[in-house]
Amino acid sequence: MALHSLSVTKFDNLLRSIDWSDTQLIKPKEERIKSIHQFTGNHYGVKTNDLNTPVNFLKLATDIFLRILAPRNPRCMITTKYSELKPTAATFQMAVNEIPERIGLARTLKRMVMEALFSVGFVKIGLHTTGTALGYEYGEPFVDIVTLxxxxxxxxxxxxxxxxxIGNTYWLPFEKFMDTADLTKEARQKLSADDHELIGDHGEMRAESIGSDGNATEYEKRIKLRDVFISHEKVMMTYAVTGRTKLQDFKWEGPERGPYHVLGFTEVPGNLMPLAPIPTWRDLHELGNTLYRKLANQADDQKTVLGFGGADETDITNFKGASDGDGIPYHGAEPKTLTAGGVAQTTLAFWLSLKDVFAYFAGNLDSVGGLAAQTQTVGQDKLLSEAANAQMQDMTEATKDATEGVFESLAWYEWNDPIGDKVIQKKIPGTEMTIPVPWNAEAKMGEFDLFDMKIDVYAMQDDSPQTKLQKLDLIMQRYVGPYMPLIQAEGGRLDMVDLMRIVAKYTDFEELAEIIKWNDQAPDKMAGLPSGGSKGNTTTENIRRSIPSSSPQGNSQVLQQILSGGNPQPAQQASFNR
Structure with missing residues (x-):
């Protein structure tokens, strides 16, 4: 680590600039807190909304977008255009892909996507230094979330x-920091522990104030520190926030992109901060809950009573006290049921239309989230889902780009580890066997810049057993079934034993082996079955019928017409009744 001396004048200028920038972030921070309040509703934490949130559109949309955007099992693909470095690239890729599980990267990236949905997502990448060798620091890389x-x-x-x-504020145990940090005597005399706080430097509330109050009793006293990366000078600096004491500054010798990575979804022309999705949905969310609370109050105020005409008190008492099937003397007129209040049909119709509008602005949420079938056929639903996914393609690409940047920094630390010495188990193609391959300084041929990092986009999606089973079903329908004659012509066969084993594994239904019994000739017999040709004269008749199709949006529109006193067309009514 090469030391650097930031002059007193530059340090003072930096602090003044940071103070001004913090004031510009007050409004974005407040809007983020308001969005989180709506997201959590009034049953979470110590500081909740004053109003109920009976229909939490924001949580529904956030869960769906997180499932689509957040990497489940992030992996990178490392390539090089130099043929002599391809073996090194393959081993390098395997070494880097061991890091995410070790450091819990998937969880951190999910939090980064969550922050980007509410405002903007930041992560900080560095090295938990455990020692120095050959002039280089070594240790385990980390990726930590940095909130707004x-x-x-x-x-x-x-x-x-x-x-x-760009930088971040953080807290460390005071005594441990004082024992381990390389500080000057003058700096040590100026430092002291800081009190726990849930407000920012300018009095703005922090997100954790929703879940806890400010009267925390800490186990260990902590100190409030701040790291700042001066990008054009490639300088990293740390100072104590209270007392504004500079502790250290040094030349940045890490990854080219620096320690901080950002994820934002929609750029605003001429502005630094991106436009996040949730703030654009919040007005519809709040309006929808206002209307739903109104509908609930109307339903609660509805009264149904009996009106008695021409009856004396004795008749009324007898009627009210009688059980079902009892006979009573009664001389008055027949009681009438009187109803007052109730849900206004026009208000309900408006709420239903607003629900559809929210789903529309959230990118066809019903289709993307798989909340309801949109059509009568799986194929049509798939086409609609793919079209809806196209609307969030930009968000997926932004997440992919940010993830690639994270992997590039992790790969840099892996490549420049001066004492790293591990064995990579490399699989032999076409077999289940592996061979041990050393990964150390001697195995790292070439320079880091000669390798290209790409994110495996398939690792960004759901990789659950259910998803794998769906993929298998699609492959069997699209590729195996139609091409079975060609597969057999080339000497291939379908191994039903292995197919059923995979199905049992992905469905978690081990009892399948008890249902299907195999003999030694079964695979050969299945391989010899004809997959084409004719077993006799057969006639196929295709009949096409036009049947009105229904969808949640279509049904909602018909219901809105009915509630508003309209008269839907017969075809619409037929679709609504399906």
């Missing part, structure tokens, strides 16, 4: 790649 509450950002910039500095 803790980010330090040059708000005078118009784009993220133009910021002069």
């Amino acid at each position: 509450d803790d980010i330090i950002l040059d708000m005078s910039a118009k784009r993220m790649d133009l910021v002069q500095y």
Whole structure:
């Protein structure tokens, strides 16, 4: 680590700039807190909404988008255009792909996507230093989430790649920090433990204030510190927030992109901060809950009573006290049922239309989230789902780009580990066998810049057994079944034993082996079955019928017409009744 001396004047200028930038972030932080309040509703934490949230559109949309965007099993693909380095690239790729599970990367990336849905997502990448060898620090890389509450950002910039500095605020145990940090005597005399707080430097509330109050009793006293990366000078600096004491600054010798990575979904022309999805949905969410609370109050106020005409008190008492099937003397007129209040049909119709509008602006949420069938056929539903996914393609690409940046930094630390010495088990193609391959300084041929990092997009999607079973079903329908004659012509056969074994594994239904019994000739017999040709004269008749199709949106529109006093067309009514 090469030391660097930031002058007193530059340090003072930096602090003044940070103070101004913090004031510019007050409004975005407040809007994020409001969105989180709506997301959590009024049954979470110590500081909740004053109003109920009976229909939490934001949580529904957030869960769906997280499932689609957040990487489940992130992996990278490392390639090189130099043929002599391809074996090294393959081993390098395997070494890097061992890191995510070790450091819990999938969980951190999910949090980054969550933050980007609410405002903007930041992660900090570095090295948990455990020692120094050959002039280089070594240890385990880390990827930590940095929330908007803790980010330090040059708000005078118009784009993220133009910021002069970026950093974050964090807390460390005071005594441990004082024992391990390399501090000057003068700095040590100025430092002291800081009190726990849930407000920012300018009085703005922090997100954790929703879940807890500010009167925490800490187990260990902590100190409030701040790291700042000055990008154009490649300088990393740490200072104590209370007392504004500079502790250290050094030349950045890490990955080219620096320690901070950002994920934002929609750029705003001429502005640094991106436009997040949830703030654009929040007005519809709040309006929908306002209307639903009104409908609930109307339903609660509805009264149904009996009206008695021309009856004396004795008749009324006898009627009210009688059980079902009792006979009573009664001389008055027949009682009438009187109903007052109730849900206004026009208000209910408006709420139903608003629900559809929310799903529309959230990218056809019903189709993307698989909340309901949109058509009468699986094929049509799949086409609609793919079209809806196209609307969030930009968000997927942004997440993929951010993940690639994270992997590039992790790969840099893996490549530049001076003492790393591990054995990679490399699989022999076409077999289940592996061979041990050393991965150390001697095995790292070439330079880091000669390798290209790409994210495996398939690892960004759901990789559950249910999803794998769906993929298997699709492959069997599209590729295996139609091409079975060609497969057999080339000497191939379908191994039903292995197929059923895979089905039992992915469905978690081990009892399948008890239902299907095999003999030694079964695979050969199945391989010899003709997959084409004719077993006799057969006639196929295709009959096409036009049947009105229904969808949640279509049914909602018909119901809105009925509630508003309209008269839907016969075809619409037939579709609604399906």
